[in-house]
Amino acid sequence: xxxxxxxxxxxxxxxxxxxxxxxxxxxxxxxxxxxxxxxxxxxxxxxxxxxxxxxxxxxxxxxxxxxxxxxxxxxxxxxxxxxxx
Amino acid sequence: xxxxxxxxxxxxxxxxxxxxxxxxxxxxxxxxxxxxxxxxxxxxxxxxxxxxxxxxxxxxxxxxxxxxxxxxxxxxxxxxxxxxxxxxxxxxxxxxxxxxxxxxxxxxxxxxxxxxxxxxxxxxxxxxxxxxxxxxxxxxxxxxxxxxxxxxxxxxxxxxxxxxxxxxxxxxxxxxxxxxxxxxxxxxxxxxxxxxxxxxxxxxxxxxxxxxxxxxxxxxxxxxxxxxxxxxxxxxxxxxxxxxxxxxxxxxxxxxxxxxxxxxxxxxxxxxxxxxxxxxxxxxxxxxxxxxxxxxxxxxxxxxxxxxxxxxxxxxxxxxxxxxxxxxxxxxxxxxxxxxxxxxxxxxxxxxxxxxxxxxxxxxxxxxxxxxxxxxxxxxxxxxxxxxxxxxxxxxxxxxxxxx
Numbered sequence: 412x413x414x415x416x417x418x419x420x421x422x423x424x425x426x427x428x429x430x431x432x433x434x435x436x437x438x439x440x441x442x443x444x445x446x447x448x449x450x451x452x453x454x455x456x457x458x459x460x461x462x463x464x465x466x467x468x469x470x471x472x473x474x475x476x477x478x479x480x481x482x483x484x485x486x487x488x489x490x491x492x493x494x495x496x
Numbered sequence: 497x498x499x500x501x502x503x504x505x506x507x508x509x510x511x512x513x514x515x516x517x518x519x520x521x522x523x524x525x526x527x528x529x530x531x532x533x534x535x536x537x538x539x540x541x542x543x544x545x546x547x548x549x550x551x552x553x554x555x556x557x558x559x560x561x562x563x564x565x566x567x568x569x570x571x572x573x574x575x576x577x578x579x580x581x582x583x584x585x586x587x588x589x590x591x592x593x594x595x596x597x598x599x600x601x602x603x604x605x606x607x608x609x610x611x612x613x614x615x616x617x618x619x620x621x622x623x624x625x626x627x628x629x630x631x632x633x634x635x636x637x638x639x640x641x642x643x644x645x646x647x648x649x650x651x652x653x654x655x656x657x658x659x660x661x662x663x664x665x666x667x668x669x670x671x672x673x674x675x676x677x678x679x680x681x682x683x684x685x686x687x688x689x690x691x692x693x694x695x696x697x698x699x700x701x702x703x704x705x706x707x708x709x710x711x712x713x714x715x716x717x718x719x720x721x722x723x724x725x726x727x728x729x730x731x732x733x734x735x736x737x738x739x740x741x742x743x744x745x746x747x748x749x750x751x752x753x754x755x756x757x758x759x760x761x762x763x764x765x766x767x768x769x770x771x772x773x774x775x776x777x778x779x780x781x782x783x784x785x786x787x788x789x790x791x792x793x794x795x796x797x798x799x800x801x802x803x804x805x806x807x808x809x810x811x812x813x814x815x816x817x818x819x820x821x822x823x824x825x826x827x828x829x830x831x832x833x834x835x836x837x838x839x840x841x842x843x844x845x846x847x848x849x850x851x852x853x854x855x856x857x858x859x860x861x862x863x864x865x866x867x868x869x870x871x872x873x874x875x876x877x878x879x880x881x882x883x884x885x886x887x888x889x890x891x892x893x894x895x896x897x898x899x900x
Contacts, residue, residue: 419585449602453586456620457608464585491585 412481414443415488420454423447431487436467437477439487454489466490528898530855531596533577534865535564538889540579542597549861549875552884558597563623566850568895570629570638570653578638578654580624588623590640592654596899605656607640607648609664619644619664619675626850626893627654628688631695644675645685645702647714662715663700663708672705672719672736679703679739686849689745689753699743699753706738707755723771725759741787741849749796752827756789761801763828774828778803782815782822782833788852792860792877797827800834800854800878802847802864813844821852821862821878837881838872845870850893857898865891 414431416424424447431446433439437459444451454465459477461467467474468488469481481487532543532552541556562581570576575594582588590603612618621642630637630649640648640657647660659665663685666672675683684703691697696713699720706721719736726738739758746752751766754774761775761784775784785806792798800821805811814820820835845866852864862874869888874881 417585419583448604449589452606452608453589456587457610458612458618458620460620462585462587 412439412483413486414439415486417489417491419491420450420489423450423453432483433481435477435481436469436474436479436487439481440477464491464493466492528900530857530861531569531897531899532863532871532884533567533569533893533895533897534871534888534891535567535579535850535893536865536869536889536891537563540564540567540597541885541888543871543884549857549873554885555597558600559591564892565623566626566893566895568627568629568893569897569899571897572629572632572635573653574899576653578627580627580640582623588621588642590624590627590654590657603650603655603657605658607642607646607657607659609646609659617670619646621646622682624648625684625686626688628690631690631692633695639688639690641685641688641700643678643682643684645673645683645704647685647688647700649714660714662710662713663717666717668717672708673702674704677704686740687743689743691745691750692747693750699745701740701743701755703739703741705736706740706757707743707753708736720764720769721771722769723773724755724757724762725773727759742789744789744791744799746791746796747793752796754789754791754799754828756786756801758785760784761786761789761828772828774824775801777824777829778822778831779833782820783807785810785812786847787812787849788847788864790852790854790862793854793856794858794860798823798825799828800824800852800862802845802852804846811844812846814846817842817844819843819845821864823878834874834878835881836879837874848892850895851891853894853896855896855898861896863894863896865894867891 414429431439431442433442440451530545534541539557539560543552545552562583566580577593579591589606591600593600609619624640624642626641628639636653638650647663648657650657687701689699700708708717709720710717721738724738729737742756744754753764755762760773762771763774764771778784782803786802786804790800800823805815819838820833822831824831847864855861860877865871867890871885873884
């Protein structure tokens with residue numbers, strides 16, 4: 412599936428858009444970590460919670476759990492939000 | 497691709513078995529340059545001196561925009577540099593360099609707590625606060641301390657990190673710590689200090705517990721806070737609950753400990769266990785509140801502090817807007833002011849826990865960084881000060897090392 416990568420994570424992917432696989436958001440983040448080692452822990456903590464200033468959207472809808480089901484046709488957007496300064 | 501390291505350490509850390517030196521014993525460090533490693537809220541900078549420490553070059557920013565709580569070089573191998581980093585959005589990690597900061601690689605397993613059982617209280621590392629090389633007999637081992645209070649160890653020079661269960665899962669953990677409260681920067685395990693005579697003997701300090709000691713390689717701990725005040729507690733002399741800002745063990749006299757606490761400056765000579773508030777000997781109008789304390793590496797009697805205003809609403813700025821360091825030459829019996837070169841007025845400086853350090857040269861060089869991004873140095877043990885840099889981001893840590 413299509414995964415849109417924010418600027419904060421492009422030191423890992425070197426691309427604004429990558430392809431990932433997984434039937435859940437958990438599987439997708441594991442797949443991304445296999446492709447781009449270290450990326451998962453920057454956005455998901457050790458208790459499997461999406462980090463406070465990371466937002467994840469599936470087909471434009473915000474999701475807040477790694478149990479979210481995904482289909483190959485979905486578009487997942489990772490966003491860094493609401494911090495800085 | 498890694499490039500050849502640009503330098504190596506001239507002086508090593510004190511060896512195991514070191515014994516107390518003559519109080520005034522000094523020796524001249526080998527010629528070299530001083531490397532200053534500066535961690536800030538917005539990245540890291542490296543400053544390198546000429547051999548006389550008169551001219552400095554600046555190298556940075558490294559990791560612009562990253563929150564760098566600590567950046568330090570391993571004195572045992574002279575090449576492994578570790579950086580504790582996170583960003584406003586991204587979780588905490590460790591970056592490593594073995595070529596003096598030219599190239600960096602990320603730890604493959606940064607410090608992280610174990611996954612909590614369903615329904616159990618769960619901890620997640622917010623940021624790594626400090627990085628400490630372990631005992632010289634464990635040459636690739638390091639410790640990391642975190643917010644919330646966690647202790648982590650690496651056996652491979654910082655590539656992978658594992659939680660230290662003896663602290664993180666101690667039966668008293670949730671009494672000794674309050675991860676949901678703490679300082680404006682959270683509840684922190686701030687330091688690991690290791691006895692140069694015994695790798696199993698160590699101290700840690702936390703922002704809600706004070707000082708803790710282990711004799712068995714971090715498996716078990718006990719509080720070591722007798723006589724250290726905690727005026728913010730209902731009982732101002734509790735067994736634990738103190739906020740120790742900085743603990744220093746003298747490398748040549750490891751039974752001598754100094755601490756700058758939230759509530760004063762203290763000294764402890766082991767095997768005793770009752771701290772003495774040597775800050776009572778500071779001028780009353782200055783007080784003994786601050787964050788860091790720095791020792792003279794060749795004289796256990798000498799220490800420097802950077803006093804800050806702890807009155808009324810606790811501004812934590814230089815008292816009266818007149819910054820100064822204070823030096824004791826007699827283990828805290830008396831203190832002298834050193835402010836030549838520092839602003840005479842309207843200098844409202846704050847220096848955080850890891851923001852003040854010394855090199856190992858003779859005469860000793862001192863360095864501090866402020867929360868308003870100024871870096872100051874004294875090449876002569878505090879007699880004269882000059883500004884090395886202004887306009888950096890908020891400085892969190894300054895570490896100095898002599899390199900070839």
